[in-house]
Amino acid sequence: MKEEVKGIPVRVALRCRPLVPKEISEGCQMCLSFVPGEPQVVVGTDKSFTYDFVFDPSTEQEEVFNTAVAPLIKGVFKGYNATVLAYGQTGSGKTYSMGGAYTAEQENEPTVGVIPRVIQLLFKEIDKKSDFEFTLKVSYLEIYNEEILDLLCPSREKAQINIREDPKEGIKIVGLTEKTVLVALDTVSCLEQGNNSRTVASTAMNSQSSRSHAIFTISIEQRKKSDKNSSFRSKLHLVDLAGSERQKKTKAEGDRLKEGKNINRGLLCLGNVISALGDDKKGGFVPYRDSKLTRLLQDSLGGNSHTLMIACVSPADSNLEETLNTLRYADRARKIKNKPIVNIDPQTAELNHLKQQVQQLQVLLLQAHGGTLPGSINVEPSENLQSLMEKNQSLVEENEKLSRGLSEAAGQTAQMLERIILTEQANEKMNAKLEELRQHAACKLDLQKLVETLEDQELKENVEIICNLQQLITQLSDETVACMAAAIDTAVEQEAQVETSPETSRSSDAFTTQHALRQAQMSKELVELNKALALKEALARKMTQNDSQLQPIQYQYQDNIKELELEVINLQKEKEELVLELQTAKKDVNQAKLSERRRKRLQELEGQIADLKKKLNEQSKLLKLKESTERTVSKLNQEIRMMKNQRVQLMRQMKEDAEKFRQWKQKKDKEVIQLKERVSN
Numbered sequence: 001m002k003e004e005v006k007g008i009p010v011r012v013a014l015r016c017r018p019l020v021p022k023e024i025s026e027g028c029q030m031c032l033s034f035v036p037g038e039p040q041v042v043v044g045t046d047k048s049f050t051y052d053f054v055f056d057p058s059t060e061q062e063e064v065f066n067t068a069v070a071p072l073i074k075g076v077f078k079g080y081n082a083t084v085l086a087y088g089q090t091g092s093g094k095t096y097s098m099g100g101a102y103t104a105e106q107e108n109e110p111t112v113g114v115i116p117r118v119i120q121l122l123f124k125e126i127d128k129k130s131d132f133e134f135t136l137k138v139s140y141l142e143i144y145n146e147e148i149l150d151l152l153c154p155s156r157e158k159a160q161i162n163i164r165e166d167p168k169e170g171i172k173i174v175g176l177t178e179k180t181v182l183v184a185l186d187t188v189s190c191l192e193q194g195n196n197s198r199t200v201a202s203t204a205m206n207s208q209s210s211r212s213h214a215i216f217t218i219s220i221e222q223r224k225k226s227d228k229n230s231s232f233r234s235k236l237h238l239v240d241l242a243g244s245e246r247q248k249k250t251k252a253e254g255d256r257l258k259e260g261k262n263i264n265r266g267l268l269c270l271g272n273v274i275s276a277l278g279d280d281k282k283g284g285f286v287p288y289r290d291s292k293l294t295r296l297l298q299d300s301l302g303g304n305s306h307t308l309m310i311a312c313v314s315p316a317d318s319n320l321e322e323t324l325n326t327l328r329y330a331d332r333a334r335k336i337k338n339k340p341i342v343n344i345d346p347q348t349a350e351l352n353h354l355k356q357q358v359q360q361l362q363v364l365l366l367q368a369h370g371g372t373l374p375g376s377i378n379v380e381p382s383e384n385l386q387s388l389m390e391k392n393q394s395l396v397e398e399n400e401k402l403s404r405g406l407s408e409a410a411g412q413t414a415q416m417l418e419r420i421i422l423t424e425q426a427n428e429k430m431n432a433k434l435e436e437l438r439q440h441a442a443c444k445l446d447l448q449k450l451v452e453t454l455e456d457q458e459l460k461e462n463v464e465i466i467c468n469l470q471q472l473i474t475q476l477s478d479e480t481v482a483c484m485a486a487a488i489d490t491a492v493e494q495e496a497q498v499e500t501s502p503e504t505s506r507s508s509d510a511f512t513t514q515h516a517l518r519q520a521q522m523s524k525e526l527v528e529l530n531k532a533l534a535l536k537e538a539l540a541r542k543m544t545q546n547d548s549q550l551q552p553i554q555y556q557y558q559d560n561i562k563e564l565e566l567e568v569i570n571l572q573k574e575k576e577e578l579v580l581e582l583q584t585a586k587k588d589v590n591q592a593k594l595s596e597r598r599r600k601r602l603q604e605l606e607g608q609i610a611d612l613k614k615k616l617n618e619q620s621k622l623l624k625l626k627e628s629t630e631r632t633v634s635k636l637n638q639e640i641r642m643m644k645n646q647r648v649q650l651m652r653q654m655k656e657d658a659e660k661f662r663q664w665k666q667k668k669d670k671e672v673i674q675l676k677e678r679v680s681n
Contacts, residue, residue, distance in 0.1 A: 088312030090243030278335030
């Protein structure tokens with residue numbers, strides 16, 4: 001059995017080292033800037049890249065490990081494979097970040113890299129898991145000039161190491177030394193031994209440049225002490241890649257030049273694999289076999305592993321081109337989707353599967369013989385089966401109780417629905433009477449002002465009594481709304497009670513379940529309908545109230561419109577007369593000054609006419625808005641009537657359905673009693 005997690009992307013952490021003294025002495029400047037609070041880096045002024053984690057030059061080793069690497073270790077104990085690989089140009093801080101030059105004397109120093117910290121965390125977690133047994137094995141290899149060398153082989157002789165691909169276990173390396181470790185100190189000793197055996201040399205860019213790709217692997221097998229057949233296997237690969245380099249930068253010659261060519265060749269193949277995996281086109285060819293590095297990392301890139309790439313870069317502007325290439329390389333890696341699975345031992349998985357099948361068959365056999373094993377089988381039931389038999393018996397008894405309770409509940413539901421229908425009808429009548437009272441002319445009088453103007457004390461008291469009556473009518477209206485809300489709450493409670501019935505009567509007949517589901521659905525519809533109805537009635541009341549308040553304004557606007565129309569007509573007449581006079585004045589030279597005044601008057605008239613027309617349009621719009629409101633209120637009232645009819649039909653349907661179920665249940669109970677009597681006879 002394999003628990004698969006599909007489409008887990010490769011995570012990328014960018015790490016930038018500080019400027020080194022050599023770069024400072026050469027006058028190099030920072031070419032990278034970091035966005036505060038965001039995992040984003042900007043190259044120069046225009047190119048920005050976003051990753052899962054971004055660590056600026058001030059970040060310590062501990063923060064890098066706790067933020068990016070530690071979460072992977074927790075997955076290892078769940079049975080997942082994990083890979084951490086460092087990539088970057090020569091001298092960018094890969095070996096420093098990974099701890100590829102670690103020695104035991106550096107144990108408590110803050111500069112300790114990823115691999116030693118992983119070892120310490122692994123054994124801390126193992127100490128916490130006292131109910132598990134662990135077996136840890138360690139291997140350490142390097143790829144130098146496209147040859148695999150065993151860094152833990154004491155004699156450093158070239159052993160025959162081959163790469164094999166197992167369909168179940170993935171990539172396997174045949175002939176590689178694996179040492180069993182019991183404590184953290186043993187693991188650190190293996191790391192230190194391998195680091196001392198690594199191939200390093202001096203170049204113009206780095207005095208201690210790694211000339212090979214190194215892979216430190218920890219294989220973990222864990223099994224429960226209480227169940228020896230429960231076993232998980234996982235592998236943790238910690239990879240320190242050699243740095244990409246240019247001959248003109250490293251000034252390499254001879255062996256260094258040959259090494260650089262092989263390093264770049266392996267990294268080029270790795271880049272081709274990353275590009276192929278990150279391509280949106282699915283099913284494309286992935287060139288894993290082009291180099292031994294890509295074959296060893298086949299599971300880590302696009303395969304069965306949680307993978308983290310630590311991209312190391314230099315901030316110096318003299319390395320701008322190499323830094324930009326690394327950033328693009330890492331950006332492509334983020335598009336890779338791995339498919340990690342829990343690595344369960346095949347024999348253990350098969351055994352667990354068979355156990356589950358046996359238990360399922362035992363349960364089926366139990367059900368076929370009415371809760372007891374047949375006498376022909378001389379096998380004592382297991383503890384698990386015995387508990388299932390007892391549980392089955394208790395469920396049968398509980399089912400009988402619930403069936404009786406459900407029948408009673410159905411009758412109570414029918415009675416409740418009948419009461420709700422009667423209450424709704426009475427409520428509608430009360431609402432109609434209250435609406436008549438509220439629309440009465442006495443309720444619209446402003447009695448407070450009337451009391452202030454009256455001098456007769458007895459008359460004042462009578463008016464105050466009428467004022468109290470107005471307030472009482474308003475309170476009755478509010479109480480009616482509260483009563484509606486209470487009815488809705490009751491319906492909600494009824495829905496909750498009915499919805500639990502499918503759960504509690506799961507082992508009852510299909511008809512019972514269907515009835516409960518129908519009741520739950522209809523109750524839900526009734527609650528929603530009541531809520532919608534209450535909202536629409538409130539909206540209709542509000543719009544009607546606003547409409548009644550706008551009625552005097554409407555009459556005033558109509559009068560204003562008539563006055564404005566008359567004024568416009570008069571101004572039009574005056575304008576026409578002035579136009580005629582101006583035409584006459586043009587023929588008479590003596591009236592030139594008079595025509596000038598008339599022209600100004602004509603302009604004033606045109607401005608007044610335009611203003612009046614504007615006011616006329618605005619008031620026409622208000623009247624149209626009033627008409628639109630009236631249509632909306634009419635439509636709302638029609639919808640309210642339809643919803644009330646729908647509510648009554650729904651409640652009657654619920655009542656009929658409950659009555660049918662009650663009759664069916666009585667019939668069913670009689671059949672069961674008759675069947676039991678026949679069986680006993």
